[in-house]
Amino acid sequence: MVRRQRGVQGRVAAVRALLACAALGAAATSPGLAEGREVALRADVSARQIGVEDQIQLTITLEGTSLDLKEELEPPSLTNLVVVAGPAVSTQISFVNGRMSQARTYTYLLQPQGLGSATVGPVRAVLADGTRTTDPITIEVHEGSLLPKRRPAPRSPFPFGDEQDPFEAFFGQREPPRHATVFVEAEVDRHRLFVGETLRLTYWVYTQTALAGLEFAEAPRYPGFWAEALPRETAPPQGEPVTRDGQAFTRFPVYRRLLFPTKAGTLTIPAATFTVTVPRRTGFFADPFPSAASTLTRTTRPVAVEVEQPPTAEPFSGAVGQFRASAAVDRETVELGEAVTYRFRVEGRGNLKWVDKAPPLAATGAKVYPPQVKDAFKVTLDGLEGSRTWEFVVVPQTAGQLTLPAGDFAYFDPAARRVLRATTPAITVDVRGATAVAAAAPAAPAATAAEGTTLRLRGDLGREVSALPTLDNGAVAVVLGVAALSHLALWGFPLLAGRRAGRARPAPRSARRALAEIRRAGRGGLTKEAAAMLIENALVEVFGEVPERPSPDDDERTATLRALLHEVRFVRYAPQLGDYSEKLRELADRASAAVARWA
Incomplete structure (x- = not known):
């Protein structure tokens, strides 16, 4: 009888505590309090009067719309108490009027160490918007056992039999797993589209109950x-x-994904399977232990979409979407022998990330090197947005006006259902050179330049200009005639003889000196332009210019030197996008091997 009275008293105390919590919750929902404290921290024990043989449960709860802990929650200090088990941590998610709230519970099992007073110290939680702290809890410990022992009671078929606890319906009871009203669905924003067009896929969960987890x-x-x-x-x-x-x-x-179909026809998005965790305790309090939750499996239905090939025979870049183009150079005036960086940029929304092939660029009177590619993309709900930029290194080979042609980027616009073109205007670059040297250039080098070879270095041209005397117009004409005849005698006949023999005659330069400069370039300590220029000068002055266009009569030496000079010049004029020291050492080693073998 005494035990039954104690049980009823305990339930009445629990109801009073619950009503107090309800009043506190009602106060917390008032506008002034809700605006200041969106996250609540609570700590409570299952009993304040216990025996030395009893165990009590300490429950710490964080509740709010977003639980952003800056530090891990530390257990409180304990006086005359020890932790027997825990913490058991659980998270519960609930939805009310379309809004989500979360509750994270830490549960400990405590045992008193002796008679007298016991204390649970304050609990401190550091959150994004400030610090929350609970009040300390005082517990009185008496002799023996004061808490009733929990025994399994037979379930009565009657709604309010003597064996049934009427408070159990209020606090919550364990129930066997049952079919939860939860399902998942895959949804696309369209069911007909073109190859390369954006398709937005969304996985939804539909629920009538609280969920503890989904993955x-x-x-x-x-x-x-x-x-x-x-x-x-x-x-x-x-x-x-x-x-x-x-x-x-x-x-x-x-979960959301952007999908881009890669082929035409009927494509099917396979079914996706989710694991859903649903709490098994009903009522006001959810069970804090994860083992008390039931795990369900839910599967979406497959989704089929019809994909069309772009209805046009006109070739385009492969880009599908809406785009615009722009073009620019890093400078509009350049000295002969220096490089210009030409940037062709395409930006917009679509599958631009697919497009690997650079737009063509050819300029008369200039050498154009393969471009570097720079991307700036971001994924949004509306699609893949951003830009792709191709940076070309252009080296003028003649002085005067260099015209870079108009840019053209063809793409397919699904809304217009046709190929459109994003164009840019032509750009003119003023190339300043040594006009006296350009006028005095003999016929043989001019023919070589026409074959596609790289012009001599700007520094070499400068030295020749400073060596020329200042003459009047008549003297200049005489000098030009003598220079042309001399150059023809010195270079024309040896070059013709070299072509018949299948190899060009080396220039009168010491191979030992060339090797020394190549080694210097490979040791480091120079800019990539200076190091590449040393290697290029050494090869050109030892072996002469090598035509860039392959010929059936080319021998191994000519083909090797052509490839080597091409790489050296590319490094020299390429933008500074990283460390070239390793590449320069490799080129220096290959150049040294070529000089040692054929010089």
Whole structure:
């Protein structure tokens, strides 16, 4: 009888505590309090009067719309108490009127060490918007055992039999797993599109109950599609009320992907399987232990879409979407022998990330090197947005006006259902050179330049200009005639003889000196332009200029030197995008080997 009275008294005390919590919750929902403290921290024990043989449960709860802990929650200090088990940590998510709230519970089992007073110290939680602290809890410990022993009671078929606890319906009871009103669905924003067009896929969860967790049972697959993941959202997802088959649900977006079909035809997005965790305790309090939750498996239906090939025979870049183009150079005036950087940029929304082939660029009177590619993309709900820039290194080979042709980028616009073109105007660059040297250039080097060889270095041209005397117009004409005849005698006949023999005659330069300069370039300590120029000078002055266009009569030496000079010049004029020291050492080693073998 005494034990029964104690049980009733304990339940009455619990009801009073619950009503106090309800009053506190009502106060917390007032506008002034809700605005200041969106996250609440509570600590409580299952009893304040216990025996030395009893064990009590300490429950610490964080509750709010977003639980952003800056530091891990530390257990409180204990006086005359020890931790027997715990902490057991659980998280519960609930949805009310389309809004999500979370509750994280830490549960400890405590045992008193002796008679007298026991204390649970303050609990401190450091959150993004400030610090929360609970009040200390005082417990009185008496002899023996004061708490009733829990025994399993037979369930009565009557709603209010003597064996049934009437408070159990209020606090919550364990129930066997049952079919939860939860399902998942895959949804696309369109069912007909073109190859390369953006398709947005969203996985939704529809629920009528609180969920403790949801995750993929296995990685989803997207055969026939190129997939781009959307960035994770920092804010909690917002639910929206919907009705399905006459029943009310709240649905939440679980996972989103951007898909780009890579081929035409009927493509199917396979079913995706999710593991859903649902709490098994009903009532006001949810069980804090994860083992008390039931795990369900839910699967979406496959989704089929019809993909069309772009209806046009006109060739285009492969880009599908809406784009615009722009072009610019890093400088509009350049000295002969220096490089110009030409940037062709395409930006917009679509599958631009697919496009690997650079737009063509050819300029009369200049050497154009393969471009570097720079990307700046971001994935949004509306699609893949950003830009791709091709940077060409252009080296003028003649002085005067260098015209870089108009740029053209063809793409397919699904809205217009046709190929459109993004164009840029032509750009003119003023190339300043040594006009006296250009006028005095003999016929043989001019023919070589026409064959596609790189012009001599700017420094070499400068030295020749300073060596010429200042003459009047008549003297200049005489000098030009003598220079042309002399150059023809010195270079024309040896070059013709060299072509018949299958190899060019080396220039009168010491191979030992060339090797020394090549080694100097490979040791480091120079800019990439200076090091590459040393290697280029050494090779050209030892072996002469090598035609860039291959010929059936080329021997091994000519082919090797052509490839080597091409790489050296590319490094020399390329933008400074990284460390070239290793590449320069490799080129120096190859150049040294060529000089040692053929010089």
